[in-house]
Amino acid sequence: MPSPVQISLDLLKDVEVDAIVGPQNSAQANFIMDLGNRSHVPIISFSATSPSMLSQTPYFIQTALSDDAQVGAISSIIKAFQWRQVTIIYEDTDYGNGLMPSLCTAFQDINAQIAYRSHIPLSATDDFILTELYNMITMQTRVFVVHLSLSLGTRLFWKAKGIGMLREGYVWIITDGLMDFIYYMDSRVIEAMQGVLGVRPRIRRSKELDSFEVRWRRKFLQDNPAAKQAEISIFGLWAYDTVWALAMAAEKVGVKEPVINLDNNRINVTNLSSLGISQTGPKLLGAILETRFLGLSGEFDLVNGRLRPSAFQILNVIGKGEREVGIWTQSHGISKGFHTNEADSSFNPGESFRAIVWPGETTFVPKGWEIPVSGKKLRIAVPVKRGFTDFVKVEIDPLTNATKVSGISIDIFDSVIGALPYALPYEYHPFEIGDDSSAAKPGSYYNDLVYQVYLQRDYDAAVGDITITANRSSYVDFTLPFAEGGVSMIVPIKYEDTDSIWTFLKPLNMKLWLASIAFFILTGFAVWVLEHRIDPAFRGPPSHHVGLILWFPLSGMKVKSNLARLVVAVWLFVVLILSSSYTASLSSRLMVQRLQPTVSDVNLLISNGDYVGHLYGSFFVDILKGMGFEQSQLKPQNTQEECDEALLKGSKNGGISAFFHSVPYATIFLSEYCGKYMAVGPIYRTEGFGFVFPKGSPLVADVSHAIITVMEGKKYADLSQSKCTIPDSNSINSTSLTLQSFRGVFMFTGCVTVLCLLVYLAKYTYDNKDHLKIMISDSSTTTWSRLYAICRHWDQRDLSSYPFSRGKESNLERVLELNDVGDSSLFTDAPLSNSNSIGMASTQSEEGLDDATDEVVDPNSEDMVVVQIPG
Template structure:
């Protein structure tokens, strides 16, 4: 037994490549750990103190452990080169088993490849840039990634309905790493990043002021700040100097600034009043309270009069990091000792031939699977970084941060931590506690303001010579100001007055024509000018929403209905036409009436042939009798059937006669109006000229319908349209005029009874106000339009025009169209069924009375034509009951047999 123990001690002494040393004085296995920190920074000092406390606490609590971490400190002096030098020194000279640090994301980005080559885990509790993972498995973030907080920030923005934000960030690895994640999160809640402002780490005060003044000229008043403590403090001091920490502004800072708020100078704290911030939520428990007490006691001994403050999350992450590393080292050390002991006990192989050359991979594996309840919460690594936890939303009020909400990835925003697993995701202003905003305001900022350059919102209005019934623009010769009137102007004024805030604006003329009458622009040009925001901030007029225009600007909801229709001249029908008497009924109805008349006459002739002896006359006489037979009374059962057919036919005939008389009377007394052209496709096929309003979207619209551009003529006024329609396409005019419905109604009203609408009405987006892309006014103006539409303030343009119109329109003079066959289908079906039923009854009676003859001819072998000839001859006999006898019938049968 003593021999085996001796072999074990020798093996431990001869394994320096593991980085494990046997201390001859205390009998403990030592793991060498390098620590790379910036000792001139708050995070570095806090991290070092917490690592020292964690080292002392861990081994005081685990006195029976056979392993111990030996810490080697290196000051990186806040530079990448010094950090890399320290890592190289630890790997080459100290032969460390793990490295804690470096502190900054920029440093970690440079040195992580060194750890990967040496297969030594580099563990950072303060490098939080999302770009660092997963470049190498040997780099471990025992801190939450900055990407974990972006959804919480986006939820705040979404709650207060801010549709634009400005991102201000530090132009370093730490600052740039979060930008793609933050931009995507804001985009997911339909918020536009209107501007990104990158500040160099060495930015001067002049640079900061210049950039802030540039942002003051923008409409956006919501700023998300992601910076280190020193640069962030300077930013807020300058923001307060420039008046950007006043009412109407909203500031949100990320956890890097929020966590170190307690270390800010008082003047910086005063400048940050009203700021919202997010930071990882630290659950309250006894171990944390005990640590905080000892932390404040130690700080008091160092500084003398320091106030009690919360422990930085970076310090807690440093504390938990050392505990996790110590636990992992203990498991690695125990496994190696057990392997060596088993090898010695079995005497199967030398413990020196186990092939173990590096503890780095084993230590990394154990660190990644370590899980325990630390000071900062549950220590649980996922994909090489600390797993996401809820975030605390705080509000800077006075000298401290006040919690106003909790955000969690599964529950959204709430006033406290929600433990109910069935709760759904929720964001609402009611889920926040009271917030004090910059300037001491308790009302949430709307998120945007007009630039403070003294300019009003410039509303572009179109000045044109015609089609100005809804918006008339006149230029004041003395002041050059725009004098605007009309329904559209009244609607716009009402909408702007209905907004929950005041918006100063003025009307700026956009000319459609030059002084010589030539065209100076179009609605498309006006829309493009609005998108540039150089002369116009919005546009007002009879502007139709189109897909092409929506590429350049954002439209509000339509305030007036749209639609495109065409008008053509009216052609009056000649009441003295020689064929007028045929027009009351359609051709199909005339043919059907004649058919049923002949059918009824033929049916009556068949039913009455056994009574009237005149049926033996010539064929011409038979045809004449078919025409007048319906007027002869019948006798016996055949007479009853004839009466039934006659009554039914008389009912249908009387209705036809009544309808015909009424329609013919109307046509002879009232003029009938007809469109000169009835089909749009006919216009395209014939190559006729058509017209539309100058400067509108209708040229492209008509080209899509199939018209050639050379066949489209534009007009500036309704008078020009009237003149062109009067001339016609063959005389230098047009055959049809296309325009939006409000202007079509104006044309029909002005020239009452002269034109009429033909063809389909093509649907369009309607009239709306145009604003630049991303304008925050669009949503509020649209809501105001809905509100005023519902309460009746905004009346549809079509209704307004029709109510003021003195012309009832040409449609009122149009007589009903010709009666069609469809109107009499049921009546013809009834008379047809009655007639066929009577013929069937007569046929059955005939077959029953002459069954003997029919049976007789059926038994002889004669051809079919002979039988038909015999039947016809037999059918011609008029008084069969008085003249025919049994013998006669027998003789006819015998004759038929001889013929056969």
């Protein structure tokens, strides 16, 4: 009998067919599709399902669902039951290898790790299959996805049943290539596969399908009288629909008699150059791709040369066949099934699966892994430490040599394991973390412990005060942290001296003092400017003005300008707030003893070259070096007692000025040494303490979930709370009032003061615009002279103001008032006359002063003082 390849070549060369249907497997299709591409003849396959063939040539049509269409259904099953690890068993052929890329990507998307890949060749012996199964039985994973052909699949399950791999705790999922032929298997194999899950394209029932199956069974049993059962596979339905589609397309393009001759033996495989180019093939190809109808297998609809994916059944092998336990579609995921109305593609609400019977005839969902193998207990490594043993402490009885492990982390781990929904036997094994000489290597103790878990030779996990770091996470998996992270700085406490002569300055910090003084002077200057031209009390020699500016904000002097009154009112409001706040802060300081750290800034420790301490073998060394500390400044400490002694000595006496430790231990340390030390500065961010498991361990997810459950309880609610309340550095600094607290009131008084000055200057400029214009436009003077003249003009009294226009009074009284003893110009004195006469040189009427010059004779002087008063 000629091979399908030879028959196809003969049909293309001699018969000159317009289409070929039927490459049965991917290997045949890979060669025949090349022939079709050369001759422009469509190659149609209803059984070659490898995804790799799709984009090789446009003349290949896949009327069967591609294997990668089912990976979504398989990955959804894995995700639904939260299995974290999977073993894949596949056939080492084009059929098996073609599915692997899509399957691996789907598992990666749901965060499921592929623990092992077993590729079985078609020529595999029973011994080879047994060896693979024994290798897989020693692993932790108990979830297996099988993608094999019928012959290999039946042998695999028969052997797996014989060595106990189809018992309780195991999960087996088969692809549609094996599930579709379940009725063709031997009854003993089906019995061995009880509890297996499988996926298969869902075929909707119809009258046409039922009629066809009846006729097909009748025909099949007539041709095969010895057959016990006649079931048509989905490939048969796809073949039927393919022929119908081809016939419809041929009728559309006018191909009347397609010739198919499978008995021709005249084949010349070597001569491919004689193949002619089909004229009808391209038209037929286009007609096939456009053909759409409702066939026996469902909707026949080709998209990019392949059958459009449909829904998949999730089947459970029970008894002599299978039972549907769910339906999967790409748009809705997994559900129990469609509505009663088959035309409706929506799902019923509720649970995703119907009841499933798992291997071992159990209805309990397997956890998907088994630790440890062969009944061994889980080996938990715990670090042996000299000090800081609150989280983990290992003691050995000298009489019985028995090991006792205790501590906060041990108690939490015991509670977490007890909260798991299954029993997990384990035992603690002390891990000697080396001598003190290895402390120079950052984190060497705990890094060695983590690395032992990575090797999985002596330990299966590790429990203790192990901080989660990025470097360690590269080798192992950590659970969620059960204790908070962070590195805190601990320093000794000193008490504030309330008997200091400078205590009265401490209620306000330096910035607030300076701001108060600045606004004090600003307010005095503003009032002096606003009152100088209208109030005789604000006139006099320069020394009088300076003293007045400094004295006025504290005095009770009256002002006559409304603008000055507004400035003074706002200032009094600020003074009231400042004085009351100062009084309250000072009273608090004198009544309550304040605590202060010896140092609150890391940069000060670095610049002074002080020694600082850290835990032996911790990774804090890298953090401290990153801050700027030199290696010579770092001193490792082993126990609480050593740390206490070193802090009391101080850096100058061979001790340390500060000690850096993780937040949980810092909290415990401060509780034990209450009143002696305190935590200051920021907390340097790190991850917390976590339990260590090998990379990809399925226990990580379950233990992390149990940690959340346990830590939400009240048992460990006070884990991070100190028994001794010591204020931190932030609360200490807050005992002095800061400028930030009074920024609003200072901004308010400053804005009001500046606004009043601007209004005053605008009014002065407007009232004296003519005179100022003359002085500015005088081209004979310099800029400095003009400025001097303007200032001199401003220094004169404003006779138009209310104090100088009070009504009818004698000229002499008004002039004497204006010329009171001690009053002089800010910039220059009035010129003295050489006249020896005493008395008034000229007078003005009582109605007011004119532009004439009033001369007043000083009775105590031989010279006459002449005062010019502008109108």
